[in-house]
Amino acid sequence: MNKIKTSIKNYWNWRSSSYGVDADKSAAIANQWQSIVHQLINGAPGKRALDIGTGTGQLAVYLARAGYEVTAIDISEAMIAEARRYAADQQLQIDFQTGDAESLDFADQSVDVIVSRNLLWTLPRPYQALMEWRRVLKPGGRLMLSDGLWMNTTWKRVPRLVFKLAKDMGRNGSRISLRFFYTYASLQKRLPFYEGVSLESALALMQAARFEAVTPYDTSQLRIHPYGASVPKRAAPPFFIASAIR
Template identity: 35%
Template structure:
């Protein structure tokens, strides 16, 4: 097994790296509008523990969600394949005078060693992964007993960032275009104690305007978290 990235992984990293400087122009990426930021803050409050928690944000992008979680008192580690995204995330945290740890690496296999987390968050990520089912198993393995997996996903078209087409061969990815809530729930249910799904398409404040496709949050709890 080689430590060198595959050609596909390198192409994906290059794509998102090129998108980093304009990534926050999308309302739900940069969270620049007060209404959008407040909408995501409310949702995160309902999905995450009330007490300060160790959160692993995989595919963290420019760190917008991570910053909201840090502002809520959580300890955030972000991982992204694109160095440009990680650079922007670090800058964003520094500007806000918030602590956070950011690592360049494959979100499907985060380079966090033996560390375990209370929460793992991924947003709009699984459709980009060559083996999303293996990634889900790996992510669950990064959680402490009683942890939770928070996935913000949906079914959408593969839109390029800043007009740049996505990498060649993306149409052959297992979950290209996203995955429906019912299907993702079915994949996770045998491995966790409880799965809940919250529809998000009907909240335009999250997206900077109305959306017509399926968007949702899936929260999976481990056995100890589900008892009591």
């Protein structure tokens, strides 16, 4: 594993214990995501699914609840451990593995569904990742992809973060921001989507990777903003959900 991915892995290992799941925000947010996943994968040719960048396993759980045989991968061993605990609490059988989103250890045309959320922004080679995902999908297989324009400009806010950390005496939010900076400051030039991914960029990337029927999901119809439940709506980060067919 190269230095970039080792740094990324180490950050998310550290972050795993505080990352949480959709239901931590609200049951309504969790139900929204589950409904969207089930809707956008409808019509897949079979029941084998892959969750890439699974984190604490939330999308994998939604897939398993829909009757899919689910494999879920993440670069972070600690995230995988958290995901296994969460799936066990839900009494679901999911195959969690460590893995590289840009170099999948799966045979050509071997899965029916791929889902990925909040991963694209942190990949050094997002186009290669999309090509890999297309490789392992069966013809007619479904892809659901979500990310956002997170405006990761932590490096511009370091003096304020240091002051806030001192004021808050090490509270978790300030520690996360500073740890994020120390990890990603040296990586931002190596990550094409470091500051986040717009819908337009994501759709263009999916089309370049030769996915068909690339379609944005109308997020304006969501009852609750999944990343804005604790902040004013105008301050919530813009995000997208899109689907495509192999």
